[in-house]
Amino acid sequence: MTHDAPRDVWLPLPPDGIDGLPEGPNYLFYDGGDDGTQPFPGDPADCAVYVVPYLKRQSVKVRPLPLMRNVRVVQTLSAGVDDITGHLSGLPAGVSLCNARGVHEASTAELAVALTLASLRGIPGFVRAQQEGRWQSHFHPALADRSVLIVGYGSIGAAIEDRLAPFELARVVRVARSARTTERGPVHPIAELPALLPDADVVILSTPLTEATRGLVGKDFLARMKEGALLVNVARGAVVDTDALLGALEGGRITAALDVVDPEPLPADHPLWHAPGVLISPHVGGPTSAFLPRAERLLVDQLRRYVNREPLRNVVLTTGAASD
Numbered sequence: 001m002t003h004d005a006p007r008d009v010w011l012p013l014p015p016d017g018i019d020g021l022p023e024g025p026n027y028l029f030y031d032g033g034d035d036g037t038q039p040f041p042g043d044p045a046d047c048a049v050y051v052v053p054y055l056k057r058q059s060v061k062v063r064p065l066p067l068m069r070n071v072r073v074v075q076t077l078s079a080g081v082d083d084i085t086g087h088l089s090g091l092p093a094g095v096s097l098c099n100a101r102g103v104h105e106a107s108t109a110e111l112a113v114a115l116t117l118a119s120l121r122g123i124p125g126f127v128r129a130q131q132e133g134r135w136q137s138h139f140h141p142a143l144a145d146r147s148v149l150i151v152g153y154g155s156i157g158a159a160i161e162d163r164l165a166p167f168e169l170a171r172v173v174r175v176a177r178s179a180r181t182t183e184r185g186p187v188h189p190i191a192e193l194p195a196l197l198p199d200a201d202v203v204i205l206s207t208p209l210t211e212a213t214r215g216l217v218g219k220d221f222l223a224r225m226k227e228g229a230l231l232v233n234v235a236r237g238a239v240v241d242t243d244a245l246l247g248a249l250e251g252g253r254i255t256a257a258l259d260v261v262d263p264e265p266l267p268a269d270h271p272l273w274h275a276p277g278v279l280i281s282p283h284v285g286g287p288t289s290a291f292l293p294r295a296e297r298l299l300v301d302q303l304r305r306y307v308n309r310e311p312l313r314n315v316v317l318t319t320g321a322a323s324d
Contacts, residue, residue, distance in 0.1 A: 006048040006070045009303065010041065012077065013051075013296070020300040022307045025049070032060035040064060049073040049306060051299065052084060055287060062087040071095055073306060077295050078286065079104045079156060080236055081316050082209040093320025098302065101155050101314045103294040108285040109159035112204055112234045115257035117143060119230050119279050120202075141201075144168040149200035151175045151216075152207025152235060153187050160204060160234075173200065177212070197224040202232065209236035217241060222248040230255050234285045237262035242272060249275040259285045 007026045011018070015027035028041035031053040044067035052061045054077040065074075065087050074091075075098045076084060088097065118124065122140045129136035146169055150157045153174040161172050161184060173196055174187040181187070188196060190212075197203065203225060207213050217231070217240040225231065225248075233240055237260040248254050255277035264283060266272060273280065298313075305312050 006046045006072075008042050008046045009049040009051070010047050010064075011051050011299070012053040013292075013299070018296050018299065022300075022304045024307050025303065030064075032056045032063070036060035036063070044068045045070055047071050049075065049303065051075045052077065054078065054291075054295075058083045066090045073098065073302075073312065075299070075302060076100055077103065077298075079108070080208055082236065085317070088319050091319050095319040096312055097316050097319070098312055098314040099316050100295065100298060103291065103298055104286040105156050105159035106294070107288040107290045108156050108206070108234050109163050110288075111259055111281070111285045112160045112206065112232055113163045115232050115234070115259065115279060115281065116148075116202055116204070116230065119232070119255055119257040120146075124279050143202075145170050146201040147171050147173065147199055148202045148204060149173045149175065149196055150204050150206060151190075151193065152205060152213075153182075154206070154208070156234070157204075157206045158182070158184075160206060176207075193221070194224055197221065198226055200226060200229060202230045204232045205235040205239055207235050207239060209238055213239050215239070215241050217245070219244045219247070222254065225254055227253055228255075230257065232257045233261075234259045236260050237264050246271060246275055249277055252276065257281075259283055 009025040009027050010030045011027055012031040014029050015021060021027060030038065030041045032038050036057060036059060044064045047068050048071060050068060050071050052074065061083065068091065071091060073096050074084065077100045079100055081097060081099050084097065120141050120143055122138055125136065144167055148164060148169055150160055150172065153176040157174065164172060175190055175193055175196065176187045177190055179187060179189040205217065222244055231254055240262065242262050245256060249256060257279040259281045260283050261272060261280065272278065302313060
C-alpha cells in the first residue's frame with residue numbers, strides 16, 4: 001500500500017479477536033447491527049477492503065458499497081456471491097470480489113449428508129411420533145447401495161462426496177459446468193444432466209446461483225428424476241422452480257430435503273411447508289461452530305496477501321473486466 005492509499009479495512013468480526021492480522025491497515029468493526037442501521041465506522045471512501053457482513057439482509061450488506069469510491073477488495077464470508085454481484089456497478093474498475101471458498105465446505109457437506117439420511121430414514125416422522133408418544137416403526141430405504149448425483153461439483157460438492165464415501169453407495173455421479181477428471185472419477189458437463197437424472201436415487205444440489213443455474217430444477221428436470229428419488233438442495237433456493245417442485249411433491253413422484261428455498265425466508269402460509277415428503281431447514285448449511293475458525297484463517301491469509309501485494313485467493317470477478 002502506498003502512503004496515501006486508503007488504509008481502512010472493514011471487518012464484520014471484532015478485529016481484536018482475530019489473531020495474526022497483518023500490521024498496516026486500520027481495522028474497523030462493521031457488521032450492520034442487529035437491525036441493519038449500525039453507523040458506519042468511518043468514511044466509506046477511505047475503505048480499501050470491505051468484508052461483507054455475514055448472515056445479514058442483502059440491503060445491509062450492500063448499503064455502504066455506493067460510497068466506497070476507493071475500495072480495492074470486496075470479500076464475502078459466504079460461498080455464494082449472487083446477492084453482491086448486482087451491486088458493484090458503482091465501484092471503480094479493478095476491484096476484486098472474493099468469495100469464502102474453504103470456509104463452508106465442512107458445515108455444508110455435513111448438512112447435505114444429514115438431510116439425506118434424515119429424509120431417507122424417516123427421521124421427521126419419528127420426531128412427530130415422539131411428540132405424540134407413539135411407538136411408530138416403519139421400513140425405510142438406506143443410503144447404502146444408492147446412486148447419488150451431485151450437481152455442482154466444486155469444493156462443496158467434493159466435500160459432500162468425501163463424507164458420502166463410508167456409506168457403501170452404488171456410485172456417485174458428478175456434474176459441473178464443464179467436463180473434467182478428478183481423483184475420484186470423471187465430472188460430467190451439465191449438458192449431460194438429462195441423461196443422468198433417471199438413474200439417480202438421490203440428487204444433491206450444490207451449484208452456485210448464476211443465470212445458467214437459476215431455475216435449473218424445473219418441470220423437465222423433475223420429470224426426469226427417478227420415481228421415489230430424493231432431491232437435496234444446499235445450494236440456493238432459486239436454483240429450483242418452487243412451483244414445479246410443489247407439483248412433483250404433491251404428486252408423490254419425489255421427496256425433497258431443502259436447506260434453501262425460494263422465497264426465503266419462507267412465509268408461514270407458504271404451501272411448501274406442508275407439502276408431502278419435504279424436510280426443510282432454515283438455511284443453516286454454513287452457520288456452525290466450524291465457521292469462525294475457518295473464516296478467521298481466510299481473512300488473515302487474504303489480508304496478508306493484500307498488504308504484501310500478493311495474488312488474492314478466491315477471486316470471483318474483477319470490476320471493469322471484459323467478463324463483467
